[in-house]
Amino acid sequence: MAFSSRMDMISIRRYMDDPLFKNSFFMLINKGLVVITGFVFWILAAHFYDVRDIGIATALISGATLIVGFSTFGFEISLVRFLRSYDKSKAFYTCLFLTMGAAFTLALLYVIFVQYISPELVFIKEIPYAIIFILFAVISAIGLITSNTFIALRHAKYTFLQNALQVSTIPALLVLAMFGSLGIIGANFVGYFITYAIVFTLLTRYFIPFKPRIDREFLKKSFNFSFGNYIANILYSASFQALPIIVLNQCGRADAGIFYIAFTVGNFILQIPIALSVSFFVEGVYGENLRKNIKRSGTAMVLLLVPGILFFWIFGPQILGFFGSSYMAGTDLLRAVVLSSLVFALYTLFQPLLNIHMRVKTLILMNLLIMVLLLGLSYWLTPIYGILGVGIALIATFAIVDVVIIYLVLRWKWLVLGFSNHD
16 A cells, blocks of 8 residues: 555656646646635625626626737737747736736726627726726736746746735625625725735746836737737637626626626636646647647546536536525536536647647637637527526537537648647
8 A cells, every 4th residue: 555655646746747737737726726716705795795786797807807808919828939938028028018008998998888888887987987997907917917927937836826815805805895896896906906916026026027118029029929819819708708798688687697606617627628728838839749748638638527527517506506595596507518628628729739830820710710609609599598508509619619620630631740849
């Protein structure tokens, strides 16, 4: 028994020394920490806030997240691609300043034209809501850039600190309970501000020299790659971040709250293939063997997803019940979301392959297909099946995308060529 335990520890240590699994591990536990923090946050919100306030707040948070997706210009991907070979300070601050400026501008435009985007949220024109919403979008953009910088430096473990500090949103939530939906988004802003003030100080002190300026040479070098991924990420982010708005307009405020909680819980299982995908991309950029790593990543996905699906399928109702009995109505949606992870996994492996092979145009078209299918099917199915319609749409969307991926892999003969790092 002692020998067996010792061998198990040696095997675990060997896997943890492997950059593919080490960075995947830290990204996954970071996601887990985010989910746990969010779980506690929304349980408390469900008990201290009205379900209609939660529905409004989740739509606002989704809108801000969508704005951040529009604000990146694809530079969060370029950080992974170019930070290793370029001046770190120039690359980091160029990405940071451009993203912050875009987030501020787009959030302001969202407030101005909200009556045309989502009439239910027209109250956001009130000064307190507008200020908090805009600042929340900007601070979220800062967080995205700092997080991806740690990943690009192959120090994914430091993102754990970033996510751990976001626990500060919880006490803020309780203090601001009297302000309704404004209190929920305000609590997120306060927590994020504290987090990124500390993380930014750490990053600039130990990893990135404090030389803030926008570098034109970096822009020129990374523009085509960045902009292509920017378009692709806009399409992908829109596919998911617009879902709460569709549910709010199609099913009402109460169902929007139930949808958000169930989808957030189910989203945890989707982080498994995403974490492995990001690590797979980083290792591919560093020249590691693609054929070997795609097999290892795919195997790891299956081994982790199957027990995860079974867990959420069995205990899903009890987990949702922690938020309040009314949220158990989202059980079928939760089960559909976790089941979709099996068809979602193939896409997460194919996406970094496209970036490694510089086939950004194909990635754009694929994400456009995802957006059209997911939003179109969700809009069509929610009046029929309620919030479950989104889960059905999710499974159908990635099942169709998987067929397209298999066709492209066969057409490009990647199975024969061995997924080499160069076409």
